[in-house]
Amino acid sequence: MTALPDPDLPEPLARHVVELNAAIARGWVEPARVQAVIEALADLSPSMVSRVSSRMAIQGDVFSVARPALLKEAPNLDETTPWFDPERNRQRLAEQPELAYLLLFHVNGHLREAALNQINDALGSPFFLAAIAQRINDWVPVVRRSAVRCAERVFFTAPPAAVAEVAMFLMERTSHWRRGRDEALWLKRFFASPLVAEGVVDGIRTLQTSIAARTLRHALTGPGLDDRLLDLARNAASPAVRQIAFRTLIDGEACWRIGEDVEMGGWPPRVIRRLPRFERRPVARPISLDEAIALAAADRSAAIRRVAAEGLAKHRRAVEAPERLLSLLMQAPSPAILQRLEFVAQDLGLELPAASGSKGA
Template sequence: MAEFEKLELEISVALKEFADSTKKSSKVAADISPVLDVTSELPLANLEYWERFIRDQYDNALASGYSHRWKFWQSNTPRISLLDLCSWDGYRREKALKTINTKVPNKLFLAFVLRRLNDWVPQVRLAAQDVLDKVLVNTEPSYVADVICFTLSHWSSWQRIDEPNRKALLDTLANKDIAKHVKLKLINSAAGPLASILSEVGRTDALDDSLEEIAASAIQPSLRAKAYRSLLEGKVSWFEGREWEWTDRRYNEGRMKPIVAERALSTKIPLLPTMLLASNDRSSLVRRVAAEILIKELDNLGSASSVLASKYAADRAAAVAERGKFALKKLAGDTLF
């Protein structure tokens, strides 16, 4: 049996056991811990699939357990639990959020809570907003870091979340433990939209002091490139949205133009040493960024400009070499380029 199918089976069995324990006739106290155990390591990358799967399997288990309609004196309505964060019923999603006291037991269910900030029912969004601060403060920092990174990589497509809730999520990074886990996740992850996540985190100054470490140590080249660009430009930028731009009003033609916002870094770094580090990076993505910055900073680097330009001109990557040759021509005063 494939590992994925085995995991689905384990979750189905745990959901069935929990549904059975919630019956009025059950002699066993309702215990959700088996469900929490089997879902604790589920990858957030498949969050939408697992939400649908848990909802469908739990609904099926409940349907088989609450079918005694002739016993009119017994309630056929199952008790509210964390699993109702995935329910089709907005009333149950809202009540599930209101039952959360202090923390969420694993990162999967924390991700479900945060997804309710973009829920299609306004009352559910309000309930998620009310519970947001306490669950983020009281839940395990590593869980919060994982879920925040996942959320930041997706929330540009969330149309219902409001700015106060976005700000509340970002303000969580003021917690040093959470910020540390976010930094380590960025550095040690090899795949995913890490550069985009760093851009979104850049709305705050939580990782400004860690950018040099990220640039030097991150596994993913595009993340190192993003970190070096932010350091060398002294600012961090992120995608803010899109707005309509007319290209020809006579013919009613236009396009959606991306809006890029930026913020100056709260820390300053020495330009030349950082340029030298970037020029020796093993990835051409990083060296290309450094070559682009060199062209902008030719007049501020003194004699080092020609040394770096010559180095880039001889680079084995064509995109880097092209920029190095451009810089050499500019230093030579050649305007025919």
């Protein structure tokens, strides 16, 4: 009977894992089958690391995701066969060093440590870079330390584009790690280094997926990308990125959510409402407040023009030429924008210019 591929693993990885398990059950780990699994893993996105880890860390010799079928396929095995045999896998690792890429996911911490000590090359794969980085959050302290040493060997020699992709995937996630705070600091410092920052900025500028905006929002918790905000506001492909950049420039501060406050009331006590809690830090503008609002007002996105109107309403007494900004924003007066402009004009005692046309969102 042939074992069925694990439905939780993507093809062709699932099929290659089944074939590798069958070879292991027969007592011989064929290099070609090991290489097939490694290549299938290398092609995956970093976002697959947790899912693959949870499926491939099942106790067994290297992997054992299809044990019942393998018992039928290999008559020389029975239910008493020692499937969890770290010593046999250590011997295999010594004979076939490439097994280290698979043992990264093993349930046994000694084998994960041995794998990390063996790896000197991430194969140019963002997936394997993410798999190594994930071990910096491992539950075994010695594995975390080995992961940092492995990352020091591998990350600086990996292709910059691959490192940037992993950084964008992990920057937000590492802030939620609760293990290995000291080890995680290495990864945080590496992500903030000039080597990585340039690639991350390129990714934020060019990607139109949500990860670009999430990465920028997280990066703004520190000053690393402050000097690139104007470039991102003007040139980012994602409207969400331009919106964050313009809001930060106009307000002169970065803002990010750190939790929520819960308001209780009544009897018995119950939650009345939840209010988000934010942290802020000042950000120096490379241009004047008027220029920042004017640039946002000229953006092709209605959401960003609304940011300009909100900024004008919020900072109406700090701008130098409110009439000019009112005129710019009246070129595309959506109801939300018009409401804010009417407030500004009334509060400053100005006459609201007539609308002069519309602009596509």
